[in-house]
Amino acid sequence: MTTMTDASVREFKMPDVGEGLTEAEILKWHVQPGDTVTDGQVVCEVETAKAAVELPIPYDGVVRELRFPEGTTVDVGTAIIAVDVAGGASVPAPVAPQEAERPEAPRAPEAEPKAPARQPVLVGYGVATSATRRRPRKSAEAAVAQAAQGIQAELNGSGGGVPVVAPRPLAKPPVRKLAKDLGVDLATVTPTGPDGVITREDVHAAVAATVPGPEAAAPLAAPAAAPVPAPAPVVTYDGARETRVPVKGVRKATAQAMIGSAFTAPHVTEFVTVDVTRMMKLVEELKQDKEMQGLRVTSLLLIAKALLVAIRRHPDINASWDEAAQEIVLKHYVNLGIAAATPRGLIVPNIKDAHLKTLPQLSQELSDLVATAREGRTSPAAMQGGTVTITNVGVFGVDTGTPILNPGESAILAVGTIKLQPWVHKGKVKPRQVTTLALSFDHRLVDGELGSKVLADVAAVLEQPKRLITWA
Secondary structure, three states: OOOOOOOOEEEEEOOOOOOOOOEEEEEEEOOOOOOEEOOOOEEEEEEOOOOEEEEEOOOOEEEEEEOOOOOOEEEOOOEEEEEEOOOOOOOOOOOOHHHHOOOOOOOOOOOOOOOOOOOOOOOOOOOOOOOOOOOOOOOHHHHHHHHHHHHHHHHOOOOOOOOOOOOOOOEOHHHHHHHHHHOOOHHHOOOOOHHHOEOHHHHHHHHHHOOOOOOOOOOOOOOOOOOOOOOOOOOOOOOOOOOOOOOOHHHHHHHHHHHHHHOOOOEEEEEEEEEOHHHHHHHHHHHHOHHHOOOOOOHHHHHHHHHHHHHHHOHHHOEEEEOOOOEEEEOOOOOEEEOEEEOOEEEOOEEOOHHHOOHHHHHHHHHHHHHHHHOOOOOHHHHOOOOEEEEEHHHHOOOOOOOOOOOOOOEEEEEOOOEEEEEEEOOEEEEEEEEEEEEEEEOOOOOHHHHHHHHHHHHHHHHOOOHHHHOO
């Protein structure tokens, strides 16, 4: 990898495009070495644990180097592209994939040009009056060389009687815990990760190396020795019959969030089956209303409005649990989340201040939210701060389900498919359009009475849509 020493070369680092994100995967580069870029131009698209985001460059210049190829996961704060702001002509060749997978060894700090009074502000960066530098971490080769010199000095008598202390192996906390649980000394493990970092695979390899193989000869005199356990069978997978998909990005974040929610908040789910024939008639009438011309009118729109009416009548349902303070936080606003299935996994963007929206405004916001999610362009900000969520499983032909709460929220409403069923209406059995609703709520802050009242109100509005006026 080329080392940039020219003072005119600026390095653009991976920003934190969300709240507390630590890494992002480079999905696509929009520029190549030698291309001219301008301030604000999108140079690449990255995927975080929350969404796919386009990154703009904050200055003008010529691209000198792309530090990582597409498909690489990069830590926040790592330089991903170098730009010659003076427009230099020399352009190094693009980095090879196998070289990019091993991050560049830390370089000694060098003098940088004094920053101008005002700099562009990027998402996740903010404006800082002084820069905080992390002390460069020594590479594994440097650490080993230093230790070897100390040992040699001790053997030659030049150590002055000071014992040589071996360098602490480099490993992340989860890997250290794994090694402790398996009884593995990290000092004996051969690292294969970037910069000599020990990975989980290295720990497992060290464990496997300690298991004697079948060809190992038994001791000559060991009459009381315990039998040596046979090595664990090696599991192989047939690539023609199985496909393995790495869990990362949105799918990984969703899995972690659902586990945390399911095993933190005590879920209770209640169900109600409701005749929505009148609601479906209202949907058809609104499609012809001139106030709704050009807008998408669906049953989900009226269900969302019905939930907002129920929340207005029972505001305590719109809350969250503060574990640290042991408090219930009542929200005086409703950021209505809509669960959306995308090629990258399930995401839940939300409509900010949905309780203040008129029906046409709510329709427009809902259409924009769904379209953006399907295109994979939902921003991290759009998925933050939700208070209550709706998940429409009916689009898949499912009657209903037991939805898991979105983390930090107190309730989630699942809507089943709407279909004709025999129903007793005005004393006679008639075919009516019927659906089943399911409301899951956090039983720490929502009791059965409150949850039941909210679900009953939603059902009542859908059965008699005129309540949208009388209860509003």
